[in-house]
Amino acid sequence: MPGTKKTKLRLETQPQxxxxxxxxxxxxxxxxxxxxxFLDTIKERWYIFDPSELHELAQAAIASSPNDTAGMIQxxxxxxxxxxxxxxxxxxxxxxxxxxxxxxxxxxxxxxxHASITEYLIIFGxxxxxxxxxxxxxxxxYFNILVGEQWAFRPGGLEMERYTPGMVxxxxxxxxxxxxxxxxxxxxxxxxxWIPLMLPFGLADIFTSTLDIVTLYHTVxxxxxxxxxxxxxxxx
Numbered sequence: 001m002p003g004t005k006k007t008k009l010r011l012e013t014q015p016q017x018x019x020x021x022x023x024x025x026x027x028x029x030x031x032x033x034x035x036x037x038f039l040d041t042i043k044e045r046w047y048i049f050d051p052s053e054l055h056e057l058a059q060a061a062i063a064s065s066p067n068d069t070a071g072m073i074q075x076x077x078x079x080x081x082x083x084x085x086x087x088x089x090x091x092x093x094x095x096x097x098x099x100x101x102x103x104x105x106x107x108x109x110x111x112x113x114h115a116s117i118t119e120y121l122i123i124f125g126x127x128x129x130x131x132x133x134x135x136x137x138x139x140x141x142y143f144n145i146l147v148g149e150q151w152a153f154r155p156g157g158l159e160m161e162r163y164t165p166g167m168v169x170x171x172x173x174x175x176x177x178x179x180x181x182x183x184x185x186x187x188x189x190x191x192x193x194w195i196p197l198m199l200p201f202g203l204a205d206i207f208t209s210t211l212d213i214v215t216l217y218h219t220v221x222x223x224x225x226x227x228x229x230x231x232x233x234x235x236x
Contacts, residue, residue, distance in 0.1 A: 135201040
């Protein structure tokens, strides 16, 4: 009967369609992995900042404005503006543009100096102190202490790591620690790698804990604005 033949034909083609669909998905995933792996090998060509120079800049800021966090921040921003042309990289020079940051159980505030696809540079800290998880990231992180003190610990470490002004806490990508920032601790934080992949960690606490939609709006607004400004001049 005609109806029986059509039903049989559909039953025969369903496994073929399913196989083609899953084969296509596998090909797309493999292609994305290949492209991602290639981009990962060349991402260094888009870096502008140098970790050693930023460390020296942080130390110079401490020396120029001892016991004055605002003065240190101004020293850093002024120096970066003078040494990095605006046609090479875009910087956010509005040092009053602070937003809360809740991530990994820790809470502080950040001022985003630069954000692009492969780098970010921020001032992060809190006058109250905080503690949490660093996150497991796809970027190397350089945490230059300006004022205050930070402690850190990784599984198996029987003694804490202690970082004071002028020191840099380096966290290679793919590693995680517990950390604690004491009262009045602020740092110049530089990350280099795939920055968009860090954003879920940076925003997760908003959805699972604080429900602070205002902070979400300003974080996305400032981060997106700075990334787009840099993309317009070819800074990835």
